Amino acid sequence: xxTVTQSQPEMSVQEADNVTLSCTYDTSESDYYLFWYKQPxxxxxxxxxxxxxxxxxxxxxxxxxxxxxxxxxxxxxxISDSQLxxxxxxxxAYSKFSNTGNQFYFGTGTSLxxxx
Amino acid sequence: NAGVxxxxxxxxxRRGQEARLRCSPxxxxxxxxxxxxxxxxxxxxxxxxxxxxxIDESGMPKERFSAEFPKEGPSILRIQQVVRGDSAAYFCASxxxxxxxxxxxxxxxxxxxxL
Numbered sequence: 001x002x003t004v005t006q007s008q009p010e011m012s013v014q015e016a017d018n019v020t021l022s023c024t025y026d027t028s029e030s031d032y033y034l035f036w037y038k039q040p041x042x043x044x045x046x047x048x049x050x051x052x053x054x055x056x057x058x059x060x061x062x063x064x065x066x067x068x069x070x071x072x073x074x075x076x077x078x079i080s081d082s083q084l085x086x087x088x089x090x091x092x093a094y095s096k097f098s099n100t101g102n103q104f105y106f107g108t109g110t111s112l113x114x115x116x
Numbered sequence: 117n118a119g120v121x122x123x124x125x126x127x128x129x130r131r132g133q134e135a136r137l138r139c140s141p142x143x144x145x146x147x148x149x150x151x152x153x154x155x156x157x158x159x160x161x162x163x164x165x166x167x168x169x170x171i172d173e174s175g176m177p178k179e180r181f182s183a184e185f186p187k188e189g190p191s192i193l194r195i196q197q198v199v200r201g202d203s204a205a206y207f208c209a210s211x212x213x214x215x216x217x218x219x220x221x222x223x224x225x226x227x228x229x230x231l
Contacts, residue, residue: 108158
């Protein structure tokens with residue numbers, strides 16, 4: 001069974017600093033997708049960044065970047081130049097595409113506080 | 117293009133009553149997922165449906181819980197004879213059939229409170 005582990009229930013960062021959120025996962029598959037989702041206080045989850053496992057290059061989206069270590073099954077999220085609006089719950093997720101569609105597995109989340 | 121719509125946003129039920137949560141996926145999406153989020157916990161997978169078909173219900177309790185996604189209309193998550201432990205936020209998400217980019221689009225959730 002696929003599992004996703006986020007070992008940091010809470011993190012805090014000073015505004016304008018960088019912060020890294022950790023995620024590890026367990027799978028026997030070689031082709032899959034990894035995601036970071038953000039859940040702001042308004043509670044609607046939105047996609048932050050996505051990584052295809054077959055791509056060696058780490059994904060980046062503006063101030064968000066990942067460090068994908070496939071052999072170590074690690075997928076950390078780095079937020080650069082943190083802003084107050086980055087405060088949210090962040091969920092790491094794993095997905096495996098199959099003929100019947102995608103199944104998604106989420107970690108327990110990391111609550112990020114941004115200190116002004 | 118409207119996003120994933122869930123209703124009601126808030127639902128209060130007494131123990132033993134039934135709760136029905138509705139989810140309309142994004143236009144064109146035929147895959148629907150239901151997740152439960154308890155305080156200080158992550159998203160717990162419940163069920164994955166396509167139109168008129170349950171793909172995976174391994175996360176759903178065997179008793180009192182059921183889900184459907186009919187050919188027409190929204191997906192329904194039904195909880196019979198609710199108990200206090202059912203109090204949680206229930207999130208629906210949808211994805212495009214056959215899409216292999218894997219993105220889920222979430223609704224704003226339905227918060228169920230059982231008195």
